[in-house]
Amino acid sequence: MAELYSVRMRAAQGGPHEKGGHHISGAERIVKLEEVGAIAQSLADRALHHSKGRADFINITVDLIPPEKITYIDCLKVEEHKTSSISESHQLATELLQGPHISEAAVLKAxxxxxxxxxxMRxxxxVxxxxxxxxxxGDRGVRVSHMDSFDSYALGDNEHMREALVLASKVQSAxxxxxxxxxxxxxxxxxxxxxxxxxYHRLPNMKEFGSDIGGRVFFVRSDIDSESVIEYLERTPVLVQRR
Structure with a gap:
């Protein structure tokens, strides 16, 4: 099997994140050796031409991933929803999430x-x-990393959705x-x-247009060691495949 490399980019404005820089962009891929240069360039270009502003700090990290370290998981199914307002979207999100494993109170708190x-948050x-x-x-949160899909074409041509679907699939596999x-x-x-x-339930109108504040909440069972969850999300290389 060809050697695979993790290529990760994070970018900020006003200096590095650790020194108070404003987060602009972050993205990553898992690619073959011959693709590393082109992917690193495309991630740098993304950081320099972003709707949140132009980054003045860009960090690109490249790591070799031994084949035996990679976990293969299935992609989540996708359902599209339509709503007419933020309040309607948040109500629908609550209805979709709550059930035997997640309480309504936990969703409303999230x-x-x-x-x-x-x-x-980065x-x-x-929760x-x-x-x-x-x-x-703290304000760092859990940074999901080391993930990609070799079936990108099957995940749609919307970059936002493709990356979110890969991340969500890894998260739900934890x-x-x-x-x-x-x-x-x-x-x-x-x-x-x-x-x-x-x-994966895709919902419109989740925030005001023009707002540059967003985030994620992962709902965790009470009986699980959160440190083992964090270790998997941040460090285990995962490739998502579409069935």
Missing amino acids: ISLLKSLDKS GAML DAITGERLDT DGIVGELCWSDDPDYTVGYVACNGV
Whole structure:
């Protein structure tokens, strides 16, 4: 099997994230050796021509991934929904997520947490699926990494959706995670999603057009060790395949 490399980009304005820089963009791919240069260039171009502004700090990391370290998972099914307002979208998100594994109170708390952000987080919040209590600390969140799909053409030609679908599929494959709520921090992209029970539900009108604040919440079972969940999400290389 050809050697595979993880190519990851993160970009900020006003210096690195660790020194208070404003997050502009982040993306990653898992590609063959001969694709590394072109993909690194395309990720850098993305950071320099972004709707949130032009990055003045760009970090690109390239790592070799041993084939035996890669986990292959199936892509979530996709369902498209239509709504006419933010409140309708948030109500639908609540109805889709709540059930035996996620309480209504936890979903409402998650929506409140995202709406109360004064700046976008680089990662996701971990929330107890029953109590709604936030389990992670600080403003970094859990940064899902090391993932891609070799079936990109089958995931659609919308870059936002392709990347979100790959990420959501990895997240839902983690032992202990029972759902996800997300809307983008791109000011011109108001579509968000919820993921649960093997389905990626794409929802319009999840935030105001022009808002550059977005985020993710992962709903976690109470009996799961959150550190093992974080280790899987941040470090295990995953390739998503469409059945």
